[in-house]
Amino acid sequence: MEANQGRRPRTSRARGGYAVGDERRTRILDAAVEHYAQWGFHASSLARIAKDVGVTQGGLLHHFRSKEDLLVSVLERSDEQDVERFFAAEPASAADCFRTLVDLAAHNAGRPGRVRMFNVLAAEAGSPGHPAHAYFERRYRDVLDHVSGALRRGVDSGELRPDTDGEQTAREIAAVMDGLQLQWALDTTGFDMAERLRAYLDRLLRVLAA
């Protein structure tokens, strides 16, 4: 027993303990991604998500106070994972930033459910009353700041031309990524999303290079 003690400490607790709760919480979040991807936020129902996971609606509400709380939790978890994996370090150059964006696109090509969910919720959030409206406003601000910061440092280091417009170029890059995701979700075998992004960013870097 000693040797195994540190491995899955939480599952050694009684039924209903932290581990079971965490695992159930994760399954609810995963199911919600698929429901939002297929039905959108408004037509998704807590009752159907709970049923898919095999819990009661009351059980679901133990983890997430409301439909809106579940939505924000799904989005925040999704971002946390991506930030940790792709955006934890400040890119050393514009070229370095662009490589990371291509890596992210390649990663996304392996999770069509997540891509479809993002497409649908980002589109729905265009309505000012949508519960994810403020979230997506902030998210685009963060993405634009991250990319335009890398472009500005590229100008400062002499990597990029001094007249590079970091903010507007970052907006264009975000548009290419989102627009490719929209096309790709319709036809996931029709083209290579990461290669398309790479070709665009390679050309952009050649034009912007000092």
Add this chain to the structure above:
Amino acid sequence: MEANQGRRPRTSRARGGYAVGDERRTRILDAAVEHYAQWGFHASSLARIAKDVGVTQGGLLHHFRSKEDLLVSVLERSDEQDVERFFAAEPASAADCFRTLVDLAAHNAGRPGRVRMFNVLAAEAGSPGHPAHAYFERRYRDVLDHVSGALRRGVDSGELRPDTDGEQTAREIAAVMDGLQLQWALDTTGFDMAERLRAYLDRLLRVLAA
């Protein structure tokens, strides 16, 4: 009476005639655009759309057989209007094609409801079971054919470099347009969508020029 006879011939018919029917049909289609934009297809309801227009659900079903029929009718009318206005003539050059795309973006900046509807339905249609899935597959095919055709003719005429990849470049252009629409719907006063597209296409044309 003679002088007025040709002006509004349909309204001279009895109540319930073609003119009243056409006008009601148009109001239903307009209301549906706003409902899809705000709620998505699945959470939109024929009963609520009918209520907004001031007709009964039965009255709505007189014009559109089903929820899916109304969806397809909204999309087809939207496309017909755009095709007539922007894509009736084959562009004489890549530069000509790009100018038309900027005109379309400027036109779209005047109709946020239509833009939000397009964003939401295109995103939802990524799910293979969505009633607009086939429609959006065909629509992207048409857009890619139109733009890649203009690029290929640009190569043939000596306007563009011979190694221009029409298909992949068209995909990128569509992505920029859609991605900008997604950002713009979240913040319609934050940036000029048509100017952003123009800056992108101007740079692209310089790179592709023979």
